[in-house]
Amino acid sequence: MTDVWDAHYADGNTFSPLSDTERALLAEHAPVPEGGGRALDVGCGTGELARCLAELGYVVDAVDFAPAALARAEAQPGAVAYHLLDIERGSLDVLSAAYDLITFRLSWAFVHDRTRVMNRLRERLRPGGAVCVITPVAEGVADGKRSIALDDDELGVLCAGWGSAERYDVGGLAFVVLRDPVTGPVVCGGKKRPTPHALTGAGVVVTDTAGRVLLGWSVRGVWELPGGKNEPGEGFLEAGVRELAEETGLRTEPGGARLLALLMDSTHGIPRLTGAVRVDAFSGEPAVTEPQLVNRWEWHEVADLPTLPQPLFTPSAHVIDTVWPGLLPGLPPVHRYPVAVDCPSDTA
Known part of the structure; x- marks a missing residue:
């Protein structure tokens, strides 16, 4: 999978550019804390969102597992520290111990072990910090592109376990802001009435x-x-x-x-x-x-x-x-x- 994405970026491809509405929502709902703040951009690609966060005043770490993506990102001006890292399989030791903002733009749908990854990252979230996920929604993409988007059930799973979950719609994208992680004992539940089997x-x-x-x-x-x-x-x-x-x-x-x-x-x-x-x-x-x-x-x-x-x-x-x-x-x-x-x- 890394080779596929590396080839994607090496061929000069990218994704939809960051819109003015997204920039405005970031400034409004994830402003830099007084005295400064640190942000982490996961799946940064060519670094557009990471550079935006730096322009807002964050000290920014940005990670991606495609070397070609980071090569293109580092060629652009901006005060961003880029790290080659597979967020699911690599060691998180290269990251800061605490962040005020963690972002995923057009990347969360590609994370396989989402619950585990989010648990490890929110352990690094400072009190009052936020996780921002910007993702296509299933109803807004063609059938052949379902894998790049989240449906309502997947968005519900994403928002579970947070004291605050706000969603904004931006031109076919869901802009989700998560705050105040909460934990509690697991609750057991059933599925639909089963068909008699044994x-x-x-x-x-x-x-x-x-x-x-x-x-x-x-x-x-x-x-x-x-x-x-x-x-x-x-x-x-x-x-x-x-x-x-x-x-x-x-x-x-x-x-x-x-x-x-x-x-x-x-x-x-x-x-x-x-x-x-x-x-x-x-x-x-x-x-x-x-x-x-x-x-x-x-x-x-x-x-x-x-x-x-x-x-x-x-x-x-x-x-x-x-x-x-x-x-x-x-x-x-x-x-x-x-x-x-x-x-x-x-x-x-």
Whole structure:
């Protein structure tokens, strides 16, 4: 990319000249502080804006990553210190520790890591200082030039995090003045309502005092462990404990349940994620509490599971194989992500 811009300037090309309206807005909204001030022009090109700032009375640093641009800038008269610098990848040590004004003219749209770059530069902004971004707006450029401009959403991101953000329109350009950087804890938010994409649930291995495992004969014609889908906001361990109580009437003792692993497979083209839950302590006797789902509950000898004459629900088989690895050979593929056994809960 540097070579492209270097060739652009080496061929004698430039960009739209600084207008009288821009000059007037700079003088009005970014005057030199009493006693003098220092300015930084980022992406200075051939230095027109940097020289304007010097004429206003600023001590000016100007940076660009194209050597040909700086060669042309330095050939013009003006009290500006030019620096060859890639503002995204280079060291900022060549810059002053503090500025009263930082400007981007026709360059901000080309910055890739905008948030990071702005954070590092505004750390060098003196109290009361300003950042001025002059940029084409998307609605004012041809479709083929969209990459040189900002749309309303991008301008909104630019203005976020500032106590004051003023925008002026100058012949198809947005002239944005930012002051008083503010910081605070990040706020979490959602996007639009998502399209349902996956199934999530828990399967529970619970054994009696003789080491037999509880399975239910489902109305769908398979043996399955207690368990079911997560409720909104519910973790896998919580879902397993709740489903065990709802489906069988069994209640876990405090600390009597552990999340062993997360298992990922798919069914009918839909990703499926199952939490393998192990219950070590419970109270009550199994009972059919949801006859619309399960016909009966039975305690099974673990050694009998490899030769069950009826089908075993695939997620239940994967959970059983997590507790007793290798017990059920030839299972369908699954991605298994073990959870540390000393974690009492999967909730934060």
